[in-house]
Amino acid sequence: MSRERSGSTLSTRAAHLGPAVRRPLVLDAALAVWAEHGYRGTTMAAIAAQAKVSKPVLYECFDTKDAVLRALLDREEDRLMRATQQALTVDASSDLRTTVAQSYEAFFAAVLAHPVSWRVVFDAQGVLPQEIDNRYRKARAVFVRQIAELVRSLTTSGKELTDAEAAVLASNLARLAEDNATVLLSDEGHDWTPATLAAFVTRVALDAWS
Amino acid sequence: MSRERSGSTLSTRAAHLGPAVRRPLVLDAALAVWAEHGYRGTTMAAIAAQAKVSKPVLYECFDTKDAVLRALLDREEDRLMRATQQALTVDASSDLRTTVAQSYEAFFAAVLAHPVSWRVVFDAQGVLPQEIDNRYRKARAVFVRQIAELVRSLTTSGKELTDAEAAVLASNLARLAEDNATVLLSDEGHDWTPATLAAFVTRVALDAWS
DNA sequence: ACGGCTTCCTACCGTTCGGTAGGATTGGGC
């Protein structure tokens, strides 16, 4: 409830920069607010306060809130893409496995280098009320832990997994379930049945441990 | 903007059911509203309208909006879990691969049987403003198509993939990237580096096609 | 039929948030 500087009086007056110069500064402010307070906390008043500027100045730079968010996503997405794109270029001299491994590594490195951009562009963070969000995470954690347990109890000896590996694998299996459920329900998903899709995703996910 | 019956006059008067009897009906209404208008459209007024009841009646059933949502998630989650749980039980007589395949199949079947429950419990749908959401989906689609292209151009002949399979595989690879990026940035992710995580997820995802 | 208790409805309040009107301040050109 302690929303400091929520939108009222500014202490000092901002410099005369004009929309063109201030626009990137506004995006910086929006990014900072999003990083700290999540999507729901990213209000025009909060962005203005972070930029040390009044709301009408914001509206000189961007016509609407959606315009701010779009510009922000454009910029941060571009930042991430430039960092990974070269790795996604097809290198005819290497095989698929090497290419995929390199792409993943480049992507993960980019995420570590720009964690805030990552959260803004891809992670749906802070969109739901906190209590609901916590609930969701907790439920998923239980589910994943159950899967991890199952995986560990069924892996053949000789191919044992560390705790960290089992946790990641379980999380991945759960995520694949969610992703493919979405596929199944989407407009393009009518070629699949639960059986065929399950067989396919099992092949994707598990041949290394079968 | 045509929000019918947004909260004003009701045409007929509802029956005298009392909170205990009406509570499940309220949840049904909330589910229907969520299915049609997404999370953002699920307001107390909309739920009341769908239930053909006034807002104070809602508040007789549930003290707060969060309470409604929590009860709804409890119910729908339970519905899905009951449908998949038996498949997740460890069956010592079968191997890991079979168990995973059966679990996936049970899960997908449950999702198909209760698509609305699925969307409410797992799919973050309609939380973002539509324009932003469209943007996100479009960006991801481009990304996934690029991956699909890459996968097809690199698969060794003799293990060719259909279009549908390549699309699903590409979507899965992208989702794995997102999931593992989250792992990498989470509190438990400090044991991983981009390189080790990339190697592991490649092993997870791709040994079937290497 | 009538009292009383339960249940329901209309109409409202307070807050938050996107967006705007209109006046004050700055600074560059002369």
Add this chain to the structure above:
DNA sequence: GCCCAATCCTACCGAACGGTAGGAAGCCGT
């Protein structure tokens, strides 16, 4: 020094939403 255009700020509006007050309508026992 003075003027004018560009820029910024305070103060406000209206809509949407969660939540509530207070009275009307229905139901049941007597």
